[in-house]
Amino acid sequence: MSIEEExxxxQFGHGVYSVSDILEQFRQLNEGEKRMRLYEIYSLIQQSNPADTDIEQAIASSSLDPTNESCTTLKTQRFQPHMVFLPDGESEKIAELLLHVFKLAYQRSYELEKENPREWWYADFSKPDIVQATLARHRELADEMYNNPSFRFEFVALTKLWYKRKTVREVSEPEPVPEPQTHFDFVTYDEISIEGLATYKRDYDMMYLQNSVTKGLAKQYEVDIDLARRLMLTVIDRHMQETYHTTLL
Structure with missing residues (x-):
């Protein structure tokens, strides 16, 4: 989910968009993307501290029959993450329910946080100027991180790992080789072993390196871990486009 999509x-939580508006965007995704989007909405619900009472209210507010499989699953599994893995035909129904739950939880948390929000997502996104300011700040931070020599090598390494992950099952032309570089003006992490990138499995490499980079970015730029991770992926996507002429996902 991009920063714009989040x-x-x-904005849906603020009433700017309707459930129908968000579901229309949801329908444009393929099944794999829908699964990911459901989990992302679930994560947004969790950060807004949902209450059990939100479930009954969400079902009542939805267009679904309370006996529908998605409704009964939400009732029995409550806020368990595996509820997003119902059969494909249920994905839109689950999305509708989760959106209603999100709106209830978000509005309640927003009322508590709005006077002095501790998290960026509790800004008043019903105001276009705040939306634009947030996006501008995101782009500014992403540019700073992209041009920061202290993280240059780590981003190059992560980009290569992401590219391999994306193409591992594809039958395509050989991987483009980036122009060799012999010198980087950067500060490395003590805990990162560059030799380990050639030893450990690709996915473990990515997880380990991404976690380290995320923590480093969060500390240097004084942002929360979630935003640091999102900005890191934005920078990796930029490297992917420039080096391999493809996108991150």
Whole structure:
């Protein structure tokens, strides 16, 4: 989910968009993307501290029959993450329910946080100027991180790992080889072993390196871990486009 898409969900929480508006965007995704989007909405619900009473209210507010499989699953599994893995035909129904739950939880948390929000997602995104300011700040931070020599090598390494992950099952032309570089003006992490990138499995490499980079970015730029991770992926996507002429996902 891009920063623009996430803000759209928050705008839905503020009443700028309707459930139908968000579901129309949801329908444009393929099944794999829908699964990911459901989990992302679930994560947004969790950060807004949902209450059990939100479930009954969400079902009542939805267009679904309370006996529908998605409704009964939400009732029995409550806020368990595996509820997003119902059969494909249920994905849109689950999305509708989760959106209603999100709106209830988000509005309640927003009322508590709005006077002095501790998290960026509790800004008043019903105001276009705040939306634009948030996006501008995101782009500014992403540019700073992209041009920061202290993280240059780590981003190059992560980009290569992401590219391999994306193409591992594809039958395509050989991987483009980036122009060799012999010198980087950067500060490395003590805990990262560059030799380990050639030893450990690709996915473990990515997880380990991404976690380290995320923590480093969060500390240097004084942002929360979630935003640091999102900005890191934005920078990796930029490297992917420039080096391999493809996108991250």
């Amino acid at each position: 803000i759209t969900i928050y």
